[in-house]
Amino acid sequence: METSRDDVGIAIRSAFLRKGTKQRFSIIALVLLSILLIFVEKIETKPLNSFRSIIKDLVYRSSLVVSSPGRWIKMATDATKNHFNLYKNYNELKKENLKLKGMISNEEFLVLENMQLRKLIDEQIESENNLISSRVMLDKKSPYNNSFIVNSGGNKGIKNGMAVLDGKKFIGRIVDVNFFSSRVLLVSDLNSKIPVIVEPSGNHAILSGRGKKNPTLDYLPKNHEIKDGSKVFTSGKEGIFTPGIPIGEAKITKDNVQVLLFSDLSQVTFVNISSGDLKKIK
Amino acid sequence: MALLIKQSTIKFFELLPLIILFFITLNGNSVLDLNFFSLNLHYILIYYWVLRLPSSIGYGSIFLAGIITDVIIGVPIGTNAISLLAVASVATYVRVVTVRISLLNDWISFIPALLLGNFVYYAALYFSDYSINYIYLFTNSVFTFIFYPILWLIFTLILKLMKY
Numbered sequence: 276m277e278t279s280r281d282d283v284g285i286a287i288r289s290a291f292l293r294k295g296t297k298q299r300f301s302i303i304a305l306v307l308l309s310i311l312l313i314f315v316e317k318i319e320t321k322p323l324n325s326f327r328s329i330i331k332d333l334v335y336r337s338s339l340v341v342s343s344p345g346r347w348i349k350m351a352t353d354a355t356k357n358h359f360n361l362y363k364n365y366n367e368l369k370k371e372n373l374k375l376k377g378m379i380s381n382e383e384f385l386v387l388e389n390m391q392l393r394k395l396i397d398e399q400i401e402s403e404n405n406l407i408s409s410r411v412m413l414d415k416k417s418p419y420n421n422s423f424i425v426n427s428g429g430n431k432g433i434k435n436g437m438a439v440l441d442g443k444k445f446i447g448r449i450v451d452v453n454f455f456s457s458r459v460l461l462v463s464d465l466n467s468k469i470p471v472i473v474e475p476s477g478n479h480a481i482l483s484g485r486g487k488k489n490p491t492l493d494y495l496p497k498n499h500e501i502k503d504g505s506k507v508f509t510s511g512k513e514g515i516f517t518p519g520i521p522i523g524e525a526k527i528t529k530d531n532v533q534v535l536l537f538s539d540l541s542q543v544t545f546v547n548i549s550s551g552d553l554k555k556i557k
Numbered sequence: 558m559a560l561l562i563k564q565s566t567i568k569f570f571e572l573l574p575l576i577i578l579f580f581i582t583l584n585g586n587s588v589l590d591l592n593f594f595s596l597n598l599h600y601i602l603i604y605y606w607v608l609r610l611p612s613s614i615g616y617g618s619i620f621l622a623g624i625i626t627d628v629i630i631g632v633p634i635g636t637n638a639i640s641l642l643a644v645a646s647v648a649t650y651v652r653v654v655t656v657r658i659s660l661l662n663d664w665i666s667f668i669p670a671l672l673l674g675n676f677v678y679y680a681a682l683y684f685s686d687y688s689i690n691y692i693y694l695f696t697n698s699v700f701t702f703i704f705y706p707i708l709w710l711i712f713t714l715i716l717k718l719m720k721y
Contacts, residue, residue: 282654302646305620309642312624312635313681327634334583334628341583413585413629420631451631458631465688486690 328429328453335424335456338413406440406547407431412456414543421464421486425546428453433548438509438516440547441538445469445509445520449548457548461540462490462522472510472518473525476500479510482522482534492525492532501525507534517549570719574606574613574712582622585629587637594700595693597674599626599637600644601705604670605712607648608663610719619645633685640678644670660709667705671698 315323357364409425427433429452437449439459447467451458460467467484473492478499480492495501505525511518523536578599581587587599599622606614623638630637647670655662675698679689 299615300617300620302616302642302649305616306639306642306646309620309623309635309639312638313633313685316633316635316685331628334625338583338585338625338629341580342585345584422631465690486693 331451331453332428332455335413335453342413405550407433407550409457409546409548411544411546414541420466421461421484421540422447422450422458423461423543424456424458425548426456427548428455428457430455432550433457434550436515438520438549440520440549441543442547443521444537445516445522446536446538446540446543446546448516459546462536463488463540469516469522470510470512471507471522473499473501474506474508476502476505479512480532482507488540489526489533489535492534495532501527501532503527520549567719570715571613573715573719574602574610575618578602578614578618578622579625582625583629585626587622587626587630588697595697596701596704597697598708599641600671600674600701601667601708602712603641603644604648604667605663605709607645608652609658609712609716611649611652613719616642616645632682632687636678636681636685639681640674643677644674647673660706663709664702664705667702671702 407427409427409431411423412426413424425439433449433452435449435452438445439447439449445462447459447461447464448469449457450460462469462482462484463486464484465486467482467490469482470479471482471492472479476499478495478501480495482490483493484490492501492507503524503526507522507525509516509518509520509522521537523534523538526533526535581598581602588595588597603614603619607619619641620638623636623641624634626637626641627634647666651666651670655666675694679694682689
């Protein structure tokens with residue numbers, strides 16, 4: 276028994292403490308360095324943040340170069356698919372166009388009515404979106420983190436918490452800003468929690484990502500009146516996002532209320548980043 | 558000339574594990590997420606090469622690959638580095654204590670490496686206040702284990718090409 280215990284000890288020492296042949300570092304030294312880095316990540320100081328920004332920008336650029344062949348293949352595949360679906364898409368667009376033409380006259384009436392009602396309630400604030408357009412640099416959605424990198428950072432005045440839109444539709448928020456790039460945490464991510472309002476019932480809720488395609492509505496009142504197709508907008512309750520940015524529509528399932536997003540997160544190429552400043556009407 | 562070509566070919570195959578490691582790292586494909594399943598390519602690659610030919614992938618390279626992965630997928634820096642080093646440490650230990658090389662031995666000893674790697678990864682994320690999808694973790698581990706023999710065969714072929 277003594278001998279066997281000694282053998283294990285020798286094996287462990289040999290495996291973890293010694294550098295080994297052609298190795299410059301021992302495993303234990305690198306493990307300790309990794310633990311140190313994890314703790315340092317929580318420290319927020321200007322020099323450290325600048326250093327992190329430089330490292331991240333460098334890695335993103337390198338990744339952009341390395342992943343370019345993959346992106347070209349994907350673009351070529353998509354172009355071929357689009358080419359083959361041309362006739363089908365044409366017919367669908369024709370039908371949609373007819374439907375939209377019918378809706379335009381109705382919409383004009385609603386816009387007019389909306390303006391009159393706004394005057395009637397003497398609206399206090401008006402949202403003025405300062406939009407910054409950006410391109411999606413890296414779309415490496417990890418299974419643990421649904422996010423992507425955009426090519427605007429501190430150089431264009433991006434700050435943490437800003438709303439990110441696909442056109443005019445809300446898709447996520449900025450969670451990490453570097454000098455020339457930023458990370459967007461998508462609404463589908465497990466760590467994403469966005470205060471929302473559901474119309475027409477007017478219920479407030481929290482839009483929680485699940486790591487899957489459709490996020491869910493949490494903290495709804497028991498007797499809520501949400502139905503399939505109810506529209507979900509940002510509520511602006513946290514004071515960062517502009518209220519009323521469309522997100523998606525509700526779909527009642529057996530266990531929860533899911534939100535079918537207006538935007539297809541896998542197809543986003545350009546985004547608008549909104550500072551969400553609110554301007555008071557004098 | 559023929560000798561030069563042969564030497565270049567051998568050098569290329571010697572560097573191939575390292576090239577694959579950094580290619581999948583920078584490409585953000587360390588965890589290959591397909592429609593129905595996902596598998597951790599990093600774990601398999603590192604486990605195999607540290608076990609069979611430790612000189613092909615150094616611990617420093619593993620650490621660096623982990624740091625790059627952390628930056629690309631957006632988790633605290635050091636999280637992937639420590640989990641990959643955990644897998645490498647199990648592989649190193651197994652290499653020290655085993656004599657016979659066989660697919661079955663490697664496959665079975667891959668289980669503790671997988672468990673330790675995932676445990677360290679999720680412990681690091683837990684202490685950094687990240688939400689964890691346990692079902693995903695479980696299915697990812699199962700498929701990584703299932704796919705090990707396929708990649709074992711491919712890597713063994715590369716290993717043979719290195720030697721001849």
